[in-house]
């Protein structure tokens with residue numbers, strides 16, 4: 001009661017109270033009766049909790065189990081943190097940490113010797129915030145048997161010194177896995193602990209549904225165990241990753257995993273993840289006309305495009321939702337082609353909504369295809385500003401015309417396509433109030449000095465909130481379950497510290513989530529954080 005309830009229902013957007021019974025919204029604006037447990041919102045804004053349409057919860061949780069590198073200042077600060085953590089944990093065979101910012105060094109190249117200075121005797125491997133790159137010390141290179149004679153793998157790239165010896169930076173899966181495959185796997189207890197940490201971090205920022213965008217087989221057991229222990233305080237849908245080389249053999253596993261997960265209020269497994277390409281800053285995103293600073297390089301597509309079409313068609317026929325990472329213009333065109341092909345081959349039966357995620361550098365000619373094919377465009381809007389990653393690494397690689405093709409949120413929305421929001425946490429902050437500020441301002445949160453970037457693609461606060469709530473519910477196929485505050489829907493609700501609709505747009509990131517409820521149960525309260 002005594003709330004400014006934004007319902008998300010356009011014909012009746014505001015209410016002053018919400019009645020919840022057994023975890024469900026049953027009425028708006030009803031008068032209290034004596035049996036009610038009343039919560040006085042003190043006039044604060046209450047809205048549907050957020051979704052996160054693309055995140056990596058377990059990786060995010062793992063970061064809390066190793067040296068904390070997020071937000072650490074400079075290479076020296078990172079090296080120091082790693083040294084301190086290693087000294088405090090003599091029992092660990094490997095030091096595994098994340099995640100560092102690639103833009104801290106020219107071309108994102110990091111040297112093994114810098115880590116050798118603090119940890120010479122044990123292997124160290126650190127993930128970059130893009131999660132497509134690692135930086136390791138000499139011991140880790142030695143254990144992985146990576147030397148000057150090691151050729152680059154098919155889908156990966158060993159950064160080298162002028163004499164051909166490995167520098168310590170590895171890009172893309174095949175190269176990254178040469179080291180990561182040597183790291184001992186986390187125990188089931190550590191995996192469940194990572195999921196619990198993720199639940200805490202999401203709930204504290206108002207998120208109660210998460211698309212886990214990459215699940216390999218062991219994590220199925222971890223999620224099932226977390227659910228069995230009652231540790232899932234919020235909802236998850238899992239995406240199984242299709243491998244371009246083995247996907248035909250994976251189809252049985254996909255169905256088996258879906259059956260094992262089943263479908264409960266907190267856990268489902270309806271989605272197959274594809275990587276169409278890499279990232280622009282690493283020059284691995286698939287670009288039609290080549291990179292401006294290296295015109296013969298068209299990136300590193302992860303799939304042969306006819307194989308991508310075949311696999312998307314196969315999983316669509318099995319009733320799975322494709323969720324395709326596409327960053328470069330060619331990656332995006334081919335992802336749309338694959339979805340179009342699946343719809344042609346499988347007919348117009350009601351297949352799960354396809355999702356293309358990141359939608360970074362989109363050829364304007366492809367904008368209408370999201371609406372015509374019914375593709376959900378999932379944006380990580382925090383990236384849609386002129387931050388150092390954009391100005392130092394991305395823009396120089398694509399030139400000024402294609403720079404303005406990036407993150408066309410307004411254009412996709414105006415073309416009539418469904419959009420949703422996400423964070424890619426722990427790649428970047430999961431806090432929706434930071435992310436939606438950027439969708440509205442196209443400026444770096446908290447820094448108005450850099451100026452507005454690509455302003456034609458800005459959207460309104462209401463549109464951004466809708467994409468973060470109802471848009472994510474639509475992506476999940478749960479638009480009848482949550483995403484707006486209406487009778488019959490789950491009481492997935494948050495209360496905010498300030499009026500997100502009235503505050504100056506460049507201050508939206510200062511608004512905090514005070515309380516979060518999932519199914520009517522409070523899963524976060526700012527009062528509990530001392």
Ligand SMILES: [Zn+2]
Nearest residue numbers: 054055213424
């Ligand atoms: Zn991701």
